[in-house]
Amino acid sequence: MSKVILGGGLGGLSAAYYLKKFSPNQAVTLIESSSRTGGWIKSSVQENGAIFEQGPRTIRPRGDAGANTLQLIEELNLSDQIVPITSGHPAAKNRLIYANGSLHLLPSSLTGLFRKQEPFSKPLILHLLNDLKARRKEVKDESIYDFIGRRFGSEVADYLISPLICGICAGNAKEISVKFLMKQLFEYEQKHGSVSKGLLTSLFAKSKRPTVLCETALRARSEKWNIYSFKNGCETLPIALRNNIVSNGVNIKFNTECTEIITDKGQVILNLFNNETIKCDHLVGAIPANVLGRLLQKQHPELAQCLKKLTKNVSVAVVNLLFKENFIKNPAFGLLVVPKEQLPVLGVIYDSCCFPVENCGTVLTVMMGGYWFEEHFGTNPQENVLLDVAVKHVKRILNCDHDPFNYKVNILKQCLPQYVVGHDENLDLINGYIRTHKLPISLCGASYYGVGINDVILSAKNAVKDL
Numbered sequence: 001m002s003k004v005i006l007g008g009g010l011g012g013l014s015a016a017y018y019l020k021k022f023s024p025n026q027a028v029t030l031i032e033s034s035s036r037t038g039g040w041i042k043s044s045v046q047e048n049g050a051i052f053e054q055g056p057r058t059i060r061p062r063g064d065a066g067a068n069t070l071q072l073i074e075e076l077n078l079s080d081q082i083v084p085i086t087s088g089h090p091a092a093k094n095r096l097i098y099a100n101g102s103l104h105l106l107p108s109s110l111t112g113l114f115r116k117q118e119p120f121s122k123p124l125i126l127h128l129l130n131d132l133k134a135r136r137k138e139v140k141d142e143s144i145y146d147f148i149g150r151r152f153g154s155e156v157a158d159y160l161i162s163p164l165i166c167g168i169c170a171g172n173a174k175e176i177s178v179k180f181l182m183k184q185l186f187e188y189e190q191k192h193g194s195v196s197k198g199l200l201t202s203l204f205a206k207s208k209r210p211t212v213l214c215e216t217a218l219r220a221r222s223e224k225w226n227i228y229s230f231k232n233g234c235e236t237l238p239i240a241l242r243n244n245i246v247s248n249g250v251n252i253k254f255n256t257e258c259t260e261i262i263t264d265k266g267q268v269i270l271n272l273f274n275n276e277t278i279k280c281d282h283l284v285g286a287i288p289a290n291v292l293g294r295l296l297q298k299q300h301p302e303l304a305q306c307l308k309k310l311t312k313n314v315s316v317a318v319v320n321l322l323f324k325e326n327f328i329k330n331p332a333f334g335l336l337v338v339p340k341e342q343l344p345v346l347g348v349i350y351d352s353c354c355f356p357v358e359n360c361g362t363v364l365t366v367m368m369g370g371y372w373f374e375e376h377f378g379t380n381p382q383e384n385v386l387l388d389v390a391v392k393h394v395k396r397i398l399n400c401d402h403d404p405f406n407y408k409v410n411i412l413k414q415c416l417p418q419y420v421v422g423h424d425e426n427l428d429l430i431n432g433y434i435r436t437h438k439l440p441i442s443l444c445g446a447s448y449y450g451v452g453i454n455d456v457i458l459s460a461k462n463a464v465k466d467l
C-alpha cells in the first residue's frame with residue numbers, strides 16, 4: 001500500500017522528495033487542496049524584471065539545517081540559480097528599526113556594541129553585561145520578552161527582540177516561547193546561572209563532529225554568504241521539487257481537500273471533500289497543526305486538542321510596491337517597526353537593495369498586521385485599504401513622497417504559526433500520543449520544529465527517514 005502526504009507546501013513537497021530518495025519504489029500520493037503546490041512560497045516576475053515575493057525571500061546558509069537545504073538544492077541542480085548576499089553587502093550588515101518616530105541602524109559589529117546609539121540609552125554592551133548580575137530564575141519555559149527583559153533589560157526586549165520576533169513570525173514577543181529563537185541561551189541560564197557563564201563553558205566544551213558539507217555549502221562558506229535567494233525568486237525551489245517528484249512517479253492530486261482522517265488497524269483512511277476516500281499505510285501530515293487537529297477531532301479528540309493548541313496562526317498582509325525613482329538613502333535589508341509604536345506595519349523589505357535588477361527603480365515589500373492584524377484591519381479588509389495604508393506609512397517612515405506605478409496586495413490568512421510558551425511540552429504530548437497509540441502518522445511543516453525554510457525541509461526529511 002502507498003504512503004500519502006497531506007499538503008503540497010514546501011513541507012509536503014520535501015517529504016515526497018525524501019520518501020522517493022530513500023525508497024524509490026515506494027508508491028506516494030500527495031494531496032493538495034489548492035490548484036498549485038508551494039503553499040506560501042510564491043514569486044512573480046514583473047514586466048521590467050523586478051520580482052514580487054509574496055512569502056519568503058531569503059534563506060540562511062548556516063547551520064546543519066542550512067547545509068541540508070544547500071544539499072537539496074544541489075541534488076535538484078539549482079546551484080547555478082542561487083543569488084547570494086555576502087557578508088560585506090549592505091543588505092547583510094544593515095538592519096533598521098523604526099522607533100520613537102525615526103529610523104535607527106542596529107549595531108552590526110563588535111565596535112558598534114560599545115557605542116551609545118539611539119534608541120538605546122546606553123551602549124548595548126552595558127545591557128548585555130547586565131546578564132552577569134541578574135539572578136537565575138528556574139522556569140520550564142517563558143516568553144522571549146520576559147527572558148530578555150530579565151537578563152538584559154527592557155530596552156533590549158523592546159527595541160531589539162520585539163521587532164525581531166515581528167520580522168520572523170509576525171508575533172508578539174510577550175507570548176512567544178524563548179525556546180523558539182533562543183533555546184540555547186535559555187538553557188545556559190538554567191544550567192549555568194547566566195547566559196555568559198554558559199557561553200564561556202560551551203567555548204571549552206568538546207566540539208561536535210563537523211557535518212560533511214556538499215560543494216554548494218562549501219562555496220557558501222568560502223564566499224561568506226549571509227543569505228541567498230534564486231534568480232527567479234524563492235518559488236524556484238518548490239517548482240523544482242514538484243517537477244522532480246512528478247518525474248519520480250509521485251501522484252499529485254490537486255484541488256483535493258481532505259475533510260477527515262480515520263485510523264484503523266495500521267491503516268489511515270482519508271475522507272475527501274468529494275466523498276471519495278483514500279487509504280494508505282502511512283500518512284505524512286504536512287498541513288498546519290490546527291487544521292490537522294480539526295481532521296482528527298472525531299476519532300482522536302485528545303490529540304486534536306493538543307494540535308489545535310500548538311499553533312495559533314496569525315495573518316499578514318503583504319504589499320509589493322514598485323517605484324520609478326531610486327530613493328533609498330541608506331541601503332539595507334529593510335526596517336522593522338518596534339511594536340511599541342502601535343503601527344499597522346510590521347516591517348518593510350528593501351527588495352531592490354537585496355537583489356538589484358537593472359533599471360528597476362525601487363522595489364519594496366510592506367508586511368502588515370501579524371499578531372495585531374484584526375486590531376488594525378478587522379477580519380476582511382479591502383485590498384485598496386491595505387494598499388493605501390502601506391503607501392501612507394512608507395511615505396511617513398522613509399520620509400519621501402513617491403507613489404508606486406505597480407503593486408500587488410495579498411492577504412495571507414493564518415500564514416505564520418506562533419510558538420507560544422509551552423510549545424515544546426505540547427509537542428512532546430503530541431508525539432507521545434502518536435507513539436502510544438501506534439498511529440501510522442508522521443508530522444512535518446512549519447507548525448512543529450521551526451518556521452524557516454530550512455527547518456521545514458529538515459522536518460520533512462526527519463519525518464520520513466524511518467518509513
Ligand SMILES: Cc1cc2nc3c(=O)[nH]c(=O)nc-3n(C[C@H](O)[C@H](O)[C@H](O)COP(=O)(O)OP(=O)(O)OC[C@H]3O[C@@H](n4cnc5c(N)ncnc54)[C@H](O)[C@@H]3O)c2cc1C
Nearest residue numbers: 007009010011033039040055056057058258445446452453
Ligand atoms: C509572509 C511570509 C514570509 C516568510 N519569509 C521567510 C523567509 O524570508 N525565509 C524563510 O526561511 N522562511 C520564510 N517564511 C516561512 C516559510 O515560507 C514557511 O514556513 C513555509 O513555506 C511553510 O511551508 P509548509 O509546507 O509547512 O506550509 P504551507 O506553505 O502552509 O503548506 C501547506 C499546504 O497544505 C495545503 N492544505 C491545507 N489544508 C489542507 C487540507 N485539508 N487538504 C489538503 N491540503 C491542505 C495548503 O493548501 C498548502 O499548500 C515566510 C512565511 C511567510 C508567510
Ligand SMILES: C=Cc1c2[nH]c(c1C)Cc1[nH]c(c(CCC(=O)O)c1C)Cc1[nH]c(c(C)c1CCC(=O)O)Cc1[nH]c(c(C)c1C=C)C2
Nearest residue numbers: 095096166167168169170334335336346347348349367452
Ligand atoms: C516584517 C515581517 C516579516 C519579515 N520577514 C518575515 C516576517 C513575518 C518572515 C521571516 N523572515 C525570516 C524568516 C525565517 C527565519 C528562519 O528561521 O530562517 C521568516 C519566517 C528571515 C529573517 N528576517 C529577519 C531576520 C533577522 C531573519 C532571520 C535570518 C536572517 O538573519 O536573515 C529580519 C527581518 N524580517 C523582515 C524585515 C523587514 C527584517 C529586518 C529588517 C520582514
